Amino acid sequence: MAYTNVQLSFDSGVATVTLNRPDKRNAISFALLEELLAVLDEVERSSALVVTLTGAGKAFCAGLDLNELKNLLGKTHDENVEDSSRMGNIFRRIYDFPLPTIAAVNGAAIAGGTGFATMCDFTLAVPEAKFGYTEVRIGFVPAIVSSMLVWQVGHKIARDLLLTGRLFDAAEAHRFGLVNEVVSPERLMERARELAAQLMENSPSSVRATKRLINGFIAGQLDRQISDAVQDNARIRTTADFREGISAFLEKRKPRWSGQ
Numbered sequence: 707m708a709y710t711n712v713q714l715s716f717d718s719g720v721a722t723v724t725l726n727r728p729d730k731r732n733a734i735s736f737a738l739l740e741e742l743l744a745v746l747d748e749v750e751r752s753s754a755l756v757v758t759l760t761g762a763g764k765a766f767c768a769g770l771d772l773n774e775l776k777n778l779l780g781k782t783h784d785e786n787v788e789d790s791s792r793m794g795n796i797f798r799r800i801y802d803f804p805l806p807t808i809a810a811v812n813g814a815a816i817a818g819g820t821g822f823a824t825m826c827d828f829t830l831a832v833p834e835a836k837f838g839y840t841e842v843r844i845g846f847v848p849a850i851v852s853s854m855l856v857w858q859v860g861h862k863i864a865r866d867l868l869l870t871g872r873l874f875d876a877a878e879a880h881r882f883g884l885v886n887e888v889v890s891p892e893r894l895m896e897r898a899r900e901l902a903a904q905l906m907e908n909s910p911s912s913v914r915a916t917k918r919l920i921n922g923f924i925a926g927q928l929d930r931q932i933s934d935a936v937q938d939n940a941r942i943r944t945t946a947d948f949r950e951g952i953s954a955f956l957e958k959r960k961p962r963w964s965g966q
């Protein structure tokens with residue numbers, strides 16, 4: 707299958723998936739999500755043993771595409787549920803992917819981009835990388851990713867990151883445990899290959915079984931939390947603050963919140 711928004715390559719047991727919208731800082735479109743799901747299906751059917759996820763150009767993933775953001779304002783409740791479910795499916799697909807996954811974060815990873823980076827089993831990042839769950843700054847709710855973030859970093863740190871919507875750098879992400887290693891830009895992909903090689907020294911069936919075991923500890927709770935998160939995500943899109951937040955962001959002005 708030919709892909710437009712992502713690239714897929716194989717080398718010595720490693721599948722490299724590259725988000726390929728560099729002119730848009732690899733922002734998330736629904737077309738990109740569909741291709742990413744298709745790519746992961748292709749990788750699962752292949753002989754690859756490890757997956758590396760990275761971004762083309764200077765960014766990893768800058769969050770939701772502006773055009774998609776505009777379109778959210780005119781959607782029905784059912785359409786919002788469908789959209790939210792799609793995001794939930796891609797996060798869960800990355801999180802539960804049977805092969806070990808390595809995020810090589812080469813630049814900004816914002817909102818959904820932070821989600822992509824931290825759903826992987828290992829996250830490597832350059833010092834210049836920026837992260838942030840910025841949804842509350844535009845009247846949105848980081849509902850889907852929050853269900854997984856709390857498991858990763860605990861309630862106190864999750865509240866800090868989700869309620870402030872602030873940006874944080876790779877060093878801070880490393881302190882939180884969201885990033886495994888901070889790596890210089892010239893070494894990023896090399897380090898990802900080294901880590902992949904280390905993983906491939908182990909029994910593939912044992913690695914798959916171990917990952918399945920780890921994920922199974924919270925699978926039932928995650929199912930319920932993500933289901934609730936999809937509804938919360940759809941519900942917030944009906945509020946006046948959501949409409950104001952999106953409009954203010956697109957118009958590059960400070961939002962005037964009504965609390966409704």
